[in-house]
Amino acid sequence: MRQTWLRAFLPAAMSASRTERLLGCCGALVGVLVTGFLCTWLAGPAASTPMLIAPLGASAVLLFAVPGSPLAQPWSIIGGNTVSALVGVTCAQWIGDPLLAAPLAAALAIGAMFALRCLHPPGGAIALTAVLGGPAVTAAKYGFVLSPVALNSAVLMLAAIAFNNATRRPYPHAQQVSRSNPHETADRNPTERLGIRTEDLDAVMRDYHAVLDVSRDDLDELVQKAEMHAYRRRFGEITCADVMSRDVVAVQFGTPLAEAWRLLRRHDIRALPVLDPARRVIGMVSDVDFMRNAELDHFEGLGARFRQSIRRLTTVHAERPEVVGQIMPRTIRTVAETTHVAELVPLMADAGFRHVPVVDGHRRLSGIISQSDLIAALYRGGLNSEEAGEQRKAA
Structure with a gap:
């Protein structure tokens, strides 16, 4: 029992990669450095209060080491630090005894942050700084709230937005999730x-x-x-390489629209991967893209308008698309051969992809998976699961 109690004090293993740890350190260095220089420059040589407050280091830990935390979001740092400074200065002004003003400031700051939904741990330290920061902070009175607290917080937040997004770490983090239905109907995903x-x-x-x-x-x-x-x-390990179609009909960026449409009709397929000369996937063109290009959402003259859209132009300057590269979507999603088919479910069920190209280690096309291929894989996985269950019962 005692060993179990003592074990609770041991830290858990860190799941952050070395890259994440390095980014956290570098981000804090850049963020605090930029904040110090910029705030000192804005305040000018006549500034009577320190232009960097100590609790900003704790804010840097949150913004750069755990940018996905709700405690590290923009409203948390701006609102949390500012309201805590306001509470701390108020307690310092109205309560003469620092031993009473300091704990009351910390407690009220936490309550205010909860009420305003901007909980930010360094706010507690800022509330104490407003009470115990010394003559310079006390003399600044409510000016301490705006500068350096609000100014430091805003500059550090902007630095975090720039650094985290430059290093491909989304910031700010969305705090509310809304799974949209690709079909725009009342049904759930x-x-x-x-x-x-x-x-x-x-x-x-x-x-x-x-x-x-x-x-x-x-x-x-x-x-x-x-x-x-x-x-x-x-269901076991069923990868994309196990179920993909390998004999893939593909086109290039400059393939004429009429030729691409004939390929769709001849092979009775719904989409064609678009490849560069090295057979790397650069896009997908589907029958929907042809329909959208021909503006077939109107009913009059459908056949004539579609034939006109894919007919080769004879003039030098074309105002309408001639090749598949001009009508294919600019975004493309591919998967690796080793990807488990389970990872295709959100892509095809929620994101609305009907076909997903499969690429090898060099990003070259090796196959394609359609919704029917995914259904077959799921059915096969279900059969394997049932067989395994029967074998365990027989044993």
């Missing part, structure tokens, strides 16, 4: 109909009755990945 729904997660979080230091979208993503891992354990 397909993966939500049988799995965990957003309201299920919301209900659990409401019943938790404590602060979770993880963003709503990160938690939702973790649950989805856990479901994918559970699926893989149940």
